[in-house]
Amino acid sequence: MIPTTEAPVTRVVGEGxxxxxxxxxxxxxxxxxxxxxxxxxxxxxxxxxxxxDERLAADVGDTLDSVxxxxxxxxxxxxxxxxxxxxxxxxxxxGASGSVAAAAVAGGLLSMARTLAIELARDAVxxxxxxxxxxxxxxxxxxxxxxxxxxxxxxxxxxxxxYLTAGSDLGRLRP
Amino acid sequence: MTGPLEGRIALVTGxxxxxxxxxxxxxSADGATVLLADLDPAAVETAAGDIPGVVHPLVLxxxxxxxxxxxxxxxxxxxGADVLVNCAGVLRDARIAKLEPALFRRLTEINLLGPLxxxxxxxxxxxxxxxxxxxxxxxRAWLGTFGxxxxxxxKGGLVGATRSLALELGPAGITVNAVAPGFIETPxxxxxxxxxxxxxxxxxxxxxxxxxxxVAGAVAFLADAPYVTGxxxxxxxxxxxxxxxxx
Numbered sequence: 001m002i003p004t005t006e007a008p009v010t011r012v013v014g015e016g017x018x019x020x021x022x023x024x025x026x027x028x029x030x031x032x033x034x035x036x037x038x039x040x041x042x043x044x045x046x047x048x049x050x051x052x053d054e055r056l057a058a059d060v061g062d063t064l065d066s067v068x069x070x071x072x073x074x075x076x077x078x079x080x081x082x083x084x085x086x087x088x089x090x091x092x093x094x095g096a097s098g099s100v101a102a103a104a105v106a107g108g109l110l111s112m113a114r115t116l117a118i119e120l121a122r123d124a125v126x127x128x129x130x131x132x133x134x135x136x137x138x139x140x141x142x143x144x145x146x147x148x149x150x151x152x153x154x155x156x157x158x159x160x161x162x163y164l165t166a167g168s169d170l171g172r173l174r175p
Numbered sequence: 176m177t178g179p180l181e182g183r184i185a186l187v188t189g190x191x192x193x194x195x196x197x198x199x200x201x202x203s204a205d206g207a208t209v210l211l212a213d214l215d216p217a218a219v220e221t222a223a224g225d226i227p228g229v230v231h232p233l234v235l236x237x238x239x240x241x242x243x244x245x246x247x248x249x250x251x252x253x254x255g256a257d258v259l260v261n262c263a264g265v266l267r268d269a270r271i272a273k274l275e276p277a278l279f280r281r282l283t284e285i286n287l288l289g290p291l292x293x294x295x296x297x298x299x300x301x302x303x304x305x306x307x308x309x310x311x312x313x314x315r316a317w318l319g320t321f322g323x324x325x326x327x328x329x330k331g332g333l334v335g336a337t338r339s340l341a342l343e344l345g346p347a348g349i350t351v352n353a354v355a356p357g358f359i360e361t362p363x364x365x366x367x368x369x370x371x372x373x374x375x376x377x378x379x380x381x382x383x384x385x386x387x388x389x390v391a392g393a394v395a396f397l398a399d400a401p402y403v404t405g406x407x408x409x410x411x412x413x414x415x416x417x418x419x420x421x422x
Contacts, residue, residue, distance in 0.1 A: 175338065
């Protein structure tokens with residue numbers, strides 16, 4: 001018998017609009033630990049006046065609920081060490097008029113990632129966030145950044161946030 | 176009372192709590208007519224009665240749509256809220272592995288969805304008058320805190336919403352800001368284990384826990400700062416720039 005070594009699995013978790021771009025970017029990435037990219041759906045832009053209680057509950061509450069369940073499942077899989085990367089669109093993170101629901105979800109998940117980075121460090125799980133331009137996810141740049149988080153050396157990078165926006169956000173205060 | 180907020184109506188949720196009561200007292204001292212809103216009728220009456228000035232007790236459950244509409248109706252009878260302080264919140268949490276989805280949802284509803292829904296109602300009146308100030312009580316936990324996934328997610332969501340609301344409501348003359356308290360001496364934090372308290376205090380550069388008045392001062396500033404919007408003001412004694420694990 002020749003022993004075989006299975007390559008660590010990287011899963012794309014979530015139904016966000018960026019999921020396809022993340023999956024494509026991962027084709028060029030060699031992960032050295034079990035890992036997952038969390039790509040949540042972000043609610044569509046809606047003016048505050050039209051954001052009913054029902055929309056808030058569904059767009060914000062249900063979305064955050066679903067991400068929690070997915071993250072808990074992945075944390076269980078990564079309990080012996082691994083890498084988590086949240087991939088979020090940059091516009092609602094930085095703030096945009098008419099996007100309060102999207103901003104609440106994106107901002108909430110940014111803080112979730114920060115807390116998980118602190119909490120899971122003792123389990124050798126890194127947690128980072130990549131913010132990308134939703135209209136132009138930047139395949140090679142995203143691939144390179146995911147490679148930095150998931151590949152060799154990534155075990156020392158946690159709790160970080162990087163904006164892959166080609167500088168379009170320069171001069172704006174980040175959350 | 177006279178002061179910079181004279182003639183203005185301020186609606187403060189969570190007004191009977193440790194920080195909320197201090198905010199009501201400060202806004203009243205600054206001249207505002209205050210609607211002190213909270214869940215427990217007896218606590219609301221007591222707190223409102225203890226604060227000098229014009230302070231109206233108001234029972235409000237921020238997660239209940241009917242209660243929110245009723246509160247805004249009371250505001251309208253007084254002329255409509257000029258200042259909304261979303262202070263109602265709860266802190267209960269667990270590590271990610273043990274966090275019950277129901278608890279996560281409950282904290283989301285109280286700390287995030289309720290404030291946003293109330294803001295939508297109050298912003299309608301503010302927009303029609305072309306002025307207003309919304310101050311959201313976030314938390315230093317927005318930056319991440321061990322064992323605090325639900326709370327930090329909700330408060331992070333509130334910070335994110337604050338930024339977008341500021342952009343959306345700015346043209347209508349409404350400012351939207353957040354105050355992010357750190358470790359504040361309140362009944363909610365009084366029960367912390369002594370070792371946790373010691374380590375927390377050791378990580379605060381100014382060498383003491385915050386007081387509700389420290390937070391109230393920041394809220395009062397943002398209630399009357401028409402050229403400041405979309406900001407998060409950390410009131411944490413410098414803990415956000417120091418080593419959180421100093422001890």
